[in-house]
Amino acid sequence: MFDTGGNVMKVLLTGATGYIGTAVTDHLTAAGHQVVAVTRGAEPQPGRGWHAQLVGDTADPASLAGLVTPDIEAVVHLAPPSGDAEVDTAAIEALATPLRGTGRPLVYTSGVWVLGATGAAQEVGEEAATNPVGLVGYRPRIEQRVLAEAAEGVRAVVVRPAIVYGRGGGIPAILVDRARTQGAPEYYGEEGVRWPTVHVDDLAELFVAAVERAEAGSLWHGVGESTVPVRDIARAAGRAAGVLAAPRVVPVEQAAETFGPLFAEALGLDQSVSGAAARTALGWRPSRPGIVADLLAGSYRPVEVFGAPEGPETDAEVAAIARLVAEVEHAQQNELVDGFLEVFRRADPVWTTGHGKRLSGFDEIAEFTRKVLPGATAESTAVYDVERVLFLRPDVAAVNVRQQPVLPDGTRITDRPEGRPFYILVKEDGAWRVGAAQNTVVA
Template sequence: MKILLTGATGYIGSALAEHLAAAGHQVVALTRSAEPQPDRGWHAQLVGDTADPASLAGAVTPDIDGVIHLAPPSGDADVDTAVIEALATALRGTGRPFVYTSGVWVLGATGEAQEVGEEAPTDPIDIVGYRPRIEQRVLAEATEGVRAVVVRPGIVYGRGGGIPAILVERARKQGVPEYYGEEGVRWPTVHVDDLAELFVAAVERAEAGTLWHGVGEPATPVRDLARAAGRAAGVSAAPHAVPVEEAAEVFGPLFADALALDQSVSGAAARTGLGWRPGRPGVVAEIESGSY
């Protein structure tokens, strides 16, 4: 398939572009910068900015077999809705896939219940406040003949990047590993290469109107991640819990709330429904002895 990919230069997008190419697909990368990136193995590059939906007009040409939208939200629901329209309209009536990237933060705190699945109601924290509406906007395209699909990744790790890299960097800088909020906070996580394989499965075969959690491990205690981050940083001190208010001074209040969010989220549906087989090392092992 020839696939238009937004966010192709980013953390997830770089890995995904490699996996798409390895699966025999051609990546047409939509980038903000016109600077050519010949080493990335893209089939083609288009320039566009999701903050300016008009710049996306014409990006989905008739030869595009599917779209994966990874570029982050703009912060403005109207702009993001216009982006969905700009990218999905040309796919109407074709049955071609449009895969939108959301995230598990739209579920909010999941409480003591067992791992929550895709059927759980959304209760977004402020940093992703309007994102459930964008998910619904995307899924509504299924009634217009688009194979509309939503993927909600957990906290992504691997290749030395993502939010865990922040924990390692903070441990190195502060000389003590940190985690944020309450002691029992847990994060659903996914290895970036496993997640890339889920996107490939979603664009190839997920049914119209479906939503999938991209989660390898449902609920890893963040204190364990912090301890692993300390080891990766060469710091032997025990992990230190930073109150959310203090974390807000470092990361801003919205991101601090997200770091302190306690979640337990199941990624079982994608295993049964799409045959997804996440098999990379778990997050603690990866931070301690992998790429960080």
């Protein structure tokens, strides 16, 4: 959330119905601004949170004429490019012309793919030269066309998002679907390919910051994590799909048969990109869990929820519970005694092991853990996935977990039975902790 200084703006938003546009709408309205959505049709879309809805199509620049009326105080251009440089240039012209001489913002959405592969360079910044892959080949020219509007009295700004994730969408959703349909997680290009990433809600907050206070002629990288091994992302996508198998790398040429050559080339880009400038200059503070954490215990994993109303507050609590269970898994897999004990509340916890041993009180659980956890994962370990949450009270939840035995590389051990841990979690001082747990082997 950003301080608007009491300056409520009416913001014209293209791409308002899209994945990023939906999040940007939410955060602009939360910051007190009014969103005027540009949609291709006039059919009302209730529940969007828009102040108004106008008809226009960025692939038909003539349809944008007259949309930027004198009461529009900012324009955010989120709609995807048309694939035609002349059409996209004309769309910028239509949106920018009414803003000239006003000092009002025009924020254009590009992407880090314009940088191309960054090679040995680490965390390249906004000053780096562009070397776009074919999918975004002409987009640097559109960026420069937008930034040139600063000389015409427009507060022209360009934002380059990284690989966007969160809310169960974006490219990671493709990886989850591919893992499910192919029976193994996959990624594209070379073995060591890396992606810069950003959570869609963190990115939306950067757009709010750009609208409110980015300087004319400025360009910003929307990057939360500068570089994440895509093998790790693919493995997590497999988990989200319920597929426990080692990730496989697919050459770009083979991926082109599924995605087409241009998109496959982009998916295979190896990049390390910095988002530090926006943090320093705009006060942007990306705070959501990283892409791997979100795939493992966040928006890409369906969880049945009972006893609580649907909505963002319940979603946040379920995500926090999933993160706690992910801490259990991490501590078990890495034999972290203190990390495992940290998940328990200190006041009278109870734990019944998978072998039926009942442990009462924190000290007894701690003594047992210190004896059995070190060395326990030399040959195998387990993964833990939240399947159902029943809220008995807002601060007490019963949680059903699926526990699957795996080899150290994450491959499922098929001849060993699953477990069904059952946890009673208690929220104390804002954090969920295990009050009682029982590990049950599935016969």
